[in-house]
Amino acid sequence: MNCLICGNPFYSAPTWRKLFLYEVDASTCNRCYSKFQKADTAVDFLDFKGTIYEEAVDSVTALYAYNEAMKSYLHQYKFLQDVALATVFATDLSQLFENKEGIVVPIPMHLEKLQIRTFAQVDELLNSASIPFKHLLVKTATSEQGKKSKKERLKATPLFEVIGKVEEKTYILFDDIYTTGTTIHHAAKVLKDAGAKKVEAITLIKG
Ligand SMILES: [Zn+2]
Incomplete structure (x- = not known):
């Protein structure tokens, strides 16, 4: 092939x-x-210490570093909408999730963005690895994160709302990239507030 x-x-x-x-x-x-490099550094949550997001996330596992190869992969996958590329990391993802126990919840896109992108790239990564998941979150705000300071991002209104029933169980958030951590922390907080016992996170990339 x-x-x-x-x-x-x-x-x-x-x-x-x-x-x-x-x-x-x-x-x-x-x-x-x-050319893809495994992410080497552990994710710390120092930015969230002393905020309402402290202890929202129990752990984050990121698979790959954001190097040149990954940058061009993401560009081709997300912006040029090459859905076939979802399968590139299917084996890695299925092996990682094999050892995890919990209900997988992908980070959703805002509907407007979904219309532009035509497919939900985060969901497709999971689909390609045959990992079952549940949509428990909707994105309520489009945060132009780049334009806000770190403080503003943290204080900003919640980015997500819970849809559906959250039980006293472990949930595993899944997203393509972990950059500032704001998205994952916001998502974890609403799940915890809704009754989740533990919220872990897995991302394909550490930005
Ligand atoms: Zn090749």
């Missing part, structure tokens, strides 16, 4: 996992795939 990133043909060898765990085939060649 042809690599989804560079377009060159490559051979994807059959593996034990593929045969017995119905693992998806690799969709990129090794050369392209090796």
Whole structure:
């Protein structure tokens, strides 16, 4: 098959996992795939200490660093709307979620944005890895985060509202990228306020 990133043909060898765990085939060649770097640093929540968001999030796991290869991947995936690229990280994601227990909740896009982007890129990453999820949040505000100071972002009105029933269970938020942490903290806070016992987060990228 042809690599989804560079377009060159490559051979994807059959593996034990593929045969017995119905693992998806690799969709990129090794050369392209090796340009992605695992995220090295742990995520800290120092910015949220002493705010109402302190202790909203129990843990964050980010898979990859935001390097050049990832930047161009995201551009092609999100802005050029190449939905096929959702499969590039399917194997990584399914392996990561295999060891997690909790109800997976993707971070939703604002409806206006969804109309522009035509597909929900965060949901598609999960779909490509066959990870079941529940839509429990709606985005209520379009936050032009870049234009606000950190303080303003933290104080701003909640970005999400809970739809549906939240139980005293563990929830795993999923988003494409963790940058300032505002999105994840806002989402976690509304879930905790609604009764969630624990809120973890997984993101594909650490920005
Ligand atoms: Zn390639």
